[in-house]
Amino acid sequence: MDAGQLLKELEPTVEENLNRHLGVAKEWMPHEYVPWSAGRNFALLDGEPWSVEQSTLSPTARTALEVNLLTEDNLPSYHREVERAFGTESAWGTWVNRWTAEEGRHAFCIRDYLLVTRGVNPDELERARMETMETGYDSGDKPLLNVCAYVSFQELATRVSHRNTGRYTEDPVADKLLTRVAMDENLHMVFYRNIVSAALELAPNDTMRAITDEVKSFQMPGNIIPGFRRKSVQIAKAGIYDLRIHHDDVVLPLLRQWKVFELEGLDAEGEQARSELAETLQALDAEASRFVQKRDEAAAKKATRSED
Ligand SMILES: [Fe+2]
Ligand SMILES: [Fe+2]
Numbered sequence: 001m002d003a004g005q006l007l008k009e010l011e012p013t014v015e016e017n018l019n020r021h022l023g024v025a026k027e028w029m030p031h032e033y034v035p036w037s038a039g040r041n042f043a044l045l046d047g048e049p050w051s052v053e054q055s056t057l058s059p060t061a062r063t064a065l066e067v068n069l070l071t072e073d074n075l076p077s078y079h080r081e082v083e084r085a086f087g088t089e090s091a092w093g094t095w096v097n098r099w100t101a102e103e104g105r106h107a108f109c110i111r112d113y114l115l116v117t118r119g120v121n122p123d124e125l126e127r128a129r130m131e132t133m134e135t136g137y138d139s140g141d142k143p144l145l146n147v148c149a150y151v152s153f154q155e156l157a158t159r160v161s162h163r164n165t166g167r168y169t170e171d172p173v174a175d176k177l178l179t180r181v182a183m184d185e186n187l188h189m190v191f192y193r194n195i196v197s198a199a200l201e202l203a204p205n206d207t208m209r210a211i212t213d214e215v216k217s218f219q220m221p222g223n224i225i226p227g228f229r230r231k232s233v234q235i236a237k238a239g240i241y242d243l244r245i246h247h248d249d250v251v252l253p254l255l256r257q258w259k260v261f262e263l264e265g266l267d268a269e270g271e272q273a274r275s276e277l278a279e280t281l282q283a284l285d286a287e288a289s290r291f292v293q294k295r296d297e298a299a300a301k302k303a304t305r306s307e308d
Contacts, residue, residue: 001203003144007092013198015091017191018098025102025187030109033177039116054118057169060238062120063231064165065174069114069125070132071158071222072107075100077137078221085147099188106181113177128226135224145199145210152192153218156250157241159185164240193257200258205270211260212277215251215284237295243288251284 001009041047048054055062079100086092114120142150159182166178199207222228236242255261255277266274 001206006144006199006203007087009202010195010198011090011092013195014095017194018091018095021095021187021191022098025184028180030105030112033109033173033180034112034116035173036116042122050118050122052121055120056117056171057119057174060234060240061165061169061171061174063234064161064168064238064240065110065114066120066125066128067222067225067228067231067235068158068162068165068178069107069110070128070225071220072103072110073129074132074137074221074224075103075107076133078103081137081139081142082147082151085142085144095191099191102184102188106184109177110181113174117171117173119174131226132222132224137221137224143210145196145203145207146214148192148195148199149207149210149214150218152189152196152254153214153250154221155185155189155192156254157220157246158182159189160245160249161241164245168238168240193254196254197258200260200263204263204265205267205273208260208263208266208270208277209273211255211258212273212280215255215277216280218246218251236291239295242295243284243291247281247284247288251281255281 043049057065079096082099083093083096086096088096111125114125115122139147139150162178162182162185166175166182169175169178196207196211199210220228220232223232225231232241239245260274260277263274
């Protein structure tokens with residue numbers, strides 16, 4: 001089935017899910033989550049320049065918040081990508097704009113929070129934002145089914161990442177804010193997940209291939225952020241987002257929901273994609289276990305050293 005036909009055949013599902021989304025998404029006000037009274041001027045307006053001891057956040061909490069914010073900041077690129085795949089017509093186009101509008105507030109409120117609480121170095125943050133957006137996000141002309149599979153995983157990954165970051169900060173204000181943002185991401189995930197479910201009925205073999213390819217090649221959308229590798233290791237070591245979480249809380253729940261391993265009637269290519277998926281999962285699971293074991297060993301070593 002070509003892309004145009006798929007768009008047309010999936011349109012009723014998109015419309016139904018758009019309406020469901022509009023019915024369940026509660027309006028919320030990003031400004032209500034920002035502790036404005038903590039804010040004060042910076043140097044240019046005769047205030048105090050930023051310095052690190054003003055932040056009550058731990059270095060890892062700062063890194064996680066900064067990565068989450070820069071990821072959200074790159075929305076114009078994501079908008080471009082989904083609009084290219086979904087188009088501007090019909091319920092698809094309505095969804096693209098609604099989704100973009102909802103995503104927009106995520107960066108606003110996280111930035112407001114970080115600036116008024118002096119949580120991160122604002123100069124570094126601005127430079128990193130410029131660099132991230134100037135690089136832009138490019139999925140490389142992913143086909144429609146791949147985009148739908150990717151965004152399902154990505155929305156769930158961002159939900160988990162915001163939620164765990166909020167908890168990790170040990171700041172009830174940040175936790176409340178990120179919990180609210182995570183609820184948006186959850187509804188986005190449900191929308192895309194349902195489109196993929198419909199695609200599995202409509203074009204099971206092609207959809208299976210798309211899911212497999214997206215699990216195999218999955219990268220966080222923020223992977224173009226300056227220093228992302230180092231930062232993501234820091235985030236993984238803290239247990240905010242690591243391979244174990246990715247496998248257990250992001251990839252598996254979606255595959256289970258889509259019932260990919262119970263699906264019947266696949267052709268040879270569909271079966272091939274599914275067995276590749278099973279192999280990929282096994283490898284991911286093994287890698288996740290190795291990572292957790294290494295992290296536990298390092299923590300145990302550190303504990304013995306501090307007892308000495
Ligand atoms: Fe978001
Ligand atoms: Fe989202």
